[in-house]
Amino acid sequence: VSPGTPSKYYLTTPIYYVNDRPHIGHYYTTVAADVLARYHRLRGDDTFFLTGTDEHSLNVDRKAREEGVTTREFVDKMAPQWQETWAKLDISNDDFIRTTEERHKAGVLELVRRVRDAGDIFEGTYEGPYCVSCERFYLEKDLVDGRCPLHPSREIERVEERNFFFRLSAFGPRLREHIKAHPEFVQPEERRNEVLATIESGLEDFSISRESVKWGIPFPDDPTQVIYVWFDALTNYLTAVGYGTDEERFRHYWPANVHLIGKDILRFHAIYWPAMLLSAGLPLPKTVFAHGFLYFKGRKLSKSEGVMLSPFDLAAQLTPGSDEPSASGRDAARYLLLRHVPFGRDGDITYEALVDRYNADLANDFGNLASRTLKILKQYTDGVVPQPPAEVEARTEALHALVAEATTAFHAAMDDLDFSGALEQVWRLVGRANGYIEESRPWDLRKDPSREIALNLVLYNAAEMLRILTYLVSPFLPGAADELAKQLRVPRPMSVHKDGYTLDDVLSWGGLAAGHMTEVGPVLFPRLDKPVLTA
Numbered sequence: 001v002s003p004g005t006p007s008k009y010y011l012t013t014p015i016y017y018v019n020d021r022p023h024i025g026h027y028y029t030t031v032a033a034d035v036l037a038r039y040h041r042l043r044g045d046d047t048f049f050l051t052g053t054d055e056h057s058l059n060v061d062r063k064a065r066e067e068g069v070t071t072r073e074f075v076d077k078m079a080p081q082w083q084e085t086w087a088k089l090d091i092s093n094d095d096f097i098r099t100t101e102e103r104h105k106a107g108v109l110e111l112v113r114r115v116r117d118a119g120d121i122f123e124g125t126y127e128g129p130y131c132v133s134c135e136r137f138y139l140e141k142d143l144v145d146g147r148c149p150l151h152p153s154r155e156i157e158r159v160e161e162r163n164f165f166f167r168l169s170a171f172g173p174r175l176r177e178h179i180k181a182h183p184e185f186v187q188p189e190e191r192r193n194e195v196l197a198t199i200e201s202g203l204e205d206f207s208i209s210r211e212s213v214k215w216g217i218p219f220p221d222d223p224t225q226v227i228y229v230w231f232d233a234l235t236n237y238l239t240a241v242g243y244g245t246d247e248e249r250f251r252h253y254w255p256a257n258v259h260l261i262g263k264d265i266l267r268f269h270a271i272y273w274p275a276m277l278l279s280a281g282l283p284l285p286k287t288v289f290a291h292g293f294l295y296f297k298g299r300k301l302s303k304s305e306g307v308m309l310s311p312f313d314l315a316a317q318l319t320p321g322s323d324e325p326s327a328s329g330r331d332a333a334r335y336l337l338l339r340h341v342p343f344g345r346d347g348d349i350t351y352e353a354l355v356d357r358y359n360a361d362l363a364n365d366f367g368n369l370a371s372r373t374l375k376i377l378k379q380y381t382d383g384v385v386p387q388p389p390a391e392v393e394a395r396t397e398a399l400h401a402l403v404a405e406a407t408t409a410f411h412a413a414m415d416d417l418d419f420s421g422a423l424e425q426v427w428r429l430v431g432r433a434n435g436y437i438e439e440s441r442p443w444d445l446r447k448d449p450s451r452e453i454a455l456n457l458v459l460y461n462a463a464e465m466l467r468i469l470t471y472l473v474s475p476f477l478p479g480a481a482d483e484l485a486k487q488l489r490v491p492r493p494m495s496v497h498k499d500g501y502t503l504d505d506v507l508s509w510g511g512l513a514a515g516h517m518t519e520v521g522p523v524l525f526p527r528l529d530k531p532v533l534t535a
């Protein structure tokens with residue numbers, strides 16, 4: 001059952017363009033990261049969960065001018081919308097990095113100097129098709145009908161200027177070797193094959209500075225240039241943990257355990273980024289995990305293409321009887337996105353499917369288990385957990401075995417970032433707990449005073465299953481888990497370690513002592529009766 005000794009766990013989302021509006025695509029990556037972070041904290045790991053904003057973008061500069069404010073004023077106005085969004089959606093990031101911060105600048109300069117000293121930066125002229133939305137040059141062969149493959153609605157621009165370049169072409173063999181020797185480096189496997197194929201087809205040097213742009217970090221020893229996109233943005237993963245400012249802290253957290261990204265930015269994270277790190281003599285992140293796209297009735301969820309849904313709208317629409325997202329609506333949004341589509345694959349989402357799953361999994365299976373268990377306790381024993389018989393009979397033994405088996409499989413799935421697989425294991429237990437109560441018919445046992453011992457056993461086992469489930473669901477359903485911990489009067493999942501327990505302690509059978517008091521509280525997941533979700 002044990003997930004091993006606690007260790008350091010550093011995980012990141014991409015930094016988001018500060019002038020984007022948080023939409024469900026950003027939310028998807030960030031929720032996955034939050035679930036992982038909460039899980040690792042529960043394990044007792046020294047967890048560091050980073051997200052942030054990318055603020056040195058050409059788009060940002062343009063937008064600020066459109067609004068008639070300085071670029072600095074503009075980003076200072078925009079960045080808090082991200083911080084507030086995540087705070088309101090239960091995202092538990094430990095840090096929020098902005099690329100306009102001094103700590104970031106110091107680390108970026110350090111990295112550029114090291115790569116330059118290694119001989120991997122040279123001067124040249126670049127001319128080519130450039131997409132402002134992607135902030136990158138394209139090769140002619142990558143254009144679709146003369147337009148950016150990701151932003152077909154935007155005009156592609158022609159840009160020519162003196163730049164510094166990074167010698168990516170020199171890193172193909174080392175990257176290939178690393179990826180082959182470390183199958184966990186690029187996940188899932190399909191994406192690894194894609195990266196290897198890109199390396200096989202030959203890597204081209206890329207431009208890392210801009211002469212025409214003023215908004216950015218000035219290039220070391222050449223103030224006519226600013227550092228452009230990749231050496232600025234990707235480097236946030238280093239600077240947030242102290243690169244260039246706090247060597248000791250940096251050595252503690254780096255390398256990252258996982259960079260969570262969408263598959264559209266795989267090339268930059270699995271080729272550009274490790275090449276930059278290799279050049280600087282820095283260790284590579286352990287895993288780059290690229291998740292798939294969510295399609296909303298066949299349309300991709302992104303700003304530029306098709307549908308854009310705000311995560312607040314989703315959570316609000318999963319909240320019965322209110323336009324404000326409740327704790328249950330926020331939990332449901334997290335759960336449904338991660339349960340509905342296996343992480344790593346593309347998936348189609350329909351409103352109807354989300355509502356059906358909400359009612360089936362959350363309102364019926366899990367919510368009902370919680371409320372019936374606590375209500376029965378309240379009604380039969382005034383909320384007191386009874387003393388189970390000392391002798392363990394076969395059905396109880398089977399419950400113990402199932403808990404052990406599902407918990408082990410849950411940990412293995414979480415290690416693989418297989419969130420839907422982990423939830424399947426949890427719902428095996430939810431289903432069995434409900435089945436156990438049905439079969440045991442405590443309402444019949446109660447009518448026969450000679451069956452008191454049998455009744456006590458059923459009540460104890462049901463309460464104990466619910467207690468263990470409280471911790472297993474907590475990374476996914478933090479609001480419900482907190483409420484359940486309150487009703488069961490057991491340590492809150494977020495403070496297990498502060499309260500002096502380990503994850504093994506709280507997941508081990510027998511945590512509830514006879515005589516322990518429980519209480520009945522509000523329903524965790526009220527049924528969604530209306531077809532609430534509308535585009």
Ligand SMILES: [Zn+2]
Nearest residue numbers: 131134148151
């Ligand atoms: Zn583009």
